[in-house]
Amino acid sequence: MKKEKILIVVAHPDDETLGCGGLILKSKKNNNKISLLILGEGVSARYKKGEEDSKISLKARRIREKELFKCMSYLKIKNIEIHRNHCTKFDKYPLSNFINIIENKIKNFKPTIIITHNPYDTNLDHKIVYEAVNVSCRPSSSSKIKKILTFEVPCSTHLSLKNGFKPNYFIDITKEINQKIIASKIYKNELRSFPFPRSIQGIKTLSKFRGMQSGFKFAEAYFVERELIT
Numbered sequence: 001m002k003k004e005k006i007l008i009v010v011a012h013p014d015d016e017t018l019g020c021g022g023l024i025l026k027s028k029k030n031n032n033k034i035s036l037l038i039l040g041e042g043v044s045a046r047y048k049k050g051e052e053d054s055k056i057s058l059k060a061r062r063i064r065e066k067e068l069f070k071c072m073s074y075l076k077i078k079n080i081e082i083h084r085n086h087c088t089k090f091d092k093y094p095l096s097n098f099i100n101i102i103e104n105k106i107k108n109f110k111p112t113i114i115i116t117h118n119p120y121d122t123n124l125d126h127k128i129v130y131e132a133v134n135v136s137c138r139p140s141s142s143s144k145i146k147k148i149l150t151f152e153v154p155c156s157t158h159l160s161l162k163n164g165f166k167p168n169y170f171i172d173i174t175k176e177i178n179q180k181i182i183a184s185k186i187y188k189n190e191l192r193s194f195p196f197p198r199s200i201q202g203i204k205t206l207s208k209f210r211g212m213q214s215g216f217k218f219a220e221a222y223f224v225e226r227e228l229i230t
Contacts, residue, residue, distance in 0.1 A: 002030045005144075007111035009102060009133050011125035012042025012087060013068035014187040017075070018198065019151035020115055021180040022173030022207075022220045024075050035079040035109045036072065039098055039132075040125055041065075045088035052086050063189075071186040074179075081105060090128040098132035106136060110144050118150035118223060120164040121157050137226070148225040154197040154206055167221030170214035177207055177218040 006027055010016045016024070016036055027034060043060045044052040051057055065082065072080055083101060085093060106114075116133045117126040130150065137145055152158070152165050173180065181200055184191065194201040210219040 001027060001032055001113065004032045004113050005109065005111045006032050006034045006113045006115060007037060007105065007109055008034065009037045009039070009105075009114065009116040009129060011038075011040050011090070011117065011123070011129045013038055013064050013071075013082075014042065014184075014190045015117070015126070015153055017071055017180070017183045017187070018190075018203070019117070019153045020220060020222075021075070021183050022176040022218075023115070023151075023171050023222075024077065025176040025179050026171065026173065028076050033079075034077050035105070035111070036077055036081070037102065037105050038068070038080070038082045039085055039101065039129060040087050040090065041084040042087050044086050052089075060189075064187075067187050071183050074183050074186065079109075088124055090125040095128065095132060095135070098128065099135050102132055102136040106143075106145070112144050113147045113149065114145055115149045115151060115222075118152060118157065118165045120160055120162070121153065122160045123153070123156040126153065126156055134225075139226075139228075146228045146230075148227075149222040150225055151220070151222050152206075154202055158197050158206075165223065167210070167213075167223050169222040169224050170210060170216065170219045171222070172211075172214075172216040172218070173207065173220050174211070174217040177204065180207075 041061045044057050047057045117130045119130045207218040210221040
């Protein structure tokens with residue numbers, strides 16, 4: 001991927017780094033333009049019902065956004081759009097809300113590639129973001145989108161009883177894995193101890209496994225939802 005305009009659409013801050021951090025690092029080297037669209041705040045689900053907007057929740061959300069901007073500074077992404085819909089409650093909003101946001105972003109940024117969640121995650125928000133992207137990327141003669149990729153997120157994808165994510169697109173991140181780990185560490189409250197999938201060792205283990213599937217030392221895996229060739 002060289003000289004592409006890549007739009008990454010995720011549910012929460014940290015999904016972009018865990019899901020496609022290696023791709024981001026590799027893309028910046030190849031002079032691709034990247035825009036990040038985040039649809040939710042990613043923290044309020046940890047608080048009791050009715051406390052989503054409490055002082056302690058808002059404080060945690062500010063910390064997460066601070067980590068996000070620190071991480072994006074490290075990854076050298078400046079084009080960032082954030083929406084603060086409540087975490088794990090995307091089903092409480094009309095799907096059209098998310099579709100409108102994504103369609104407006106597509107209209108303004110004019111991406112050639114879109115990268116987002118896969119539809120098999122245990123995380124409800126991830127599934128809804130996938131559905132919203134699916135609708136927003138309806139084929140048309142005026143669309144510049146020529147490829148749509150979906151990624152996996154450690155924990156959210158792999159703890160499903162029916163893991164339907166079957167990658168068919170692999171990116172060599174052998175040179176980027178250490179930087180991806182550094183970026184992931186910025187989200188301090190999102191990482192846990194191994195053998196939890198969203199741990200430093202878990203991230204490396206998944207990258208090694210995807211590498212074994214593709215012949216690389218470390219790799220990120222994706223599924224090609226659509227690719228148009230002219």
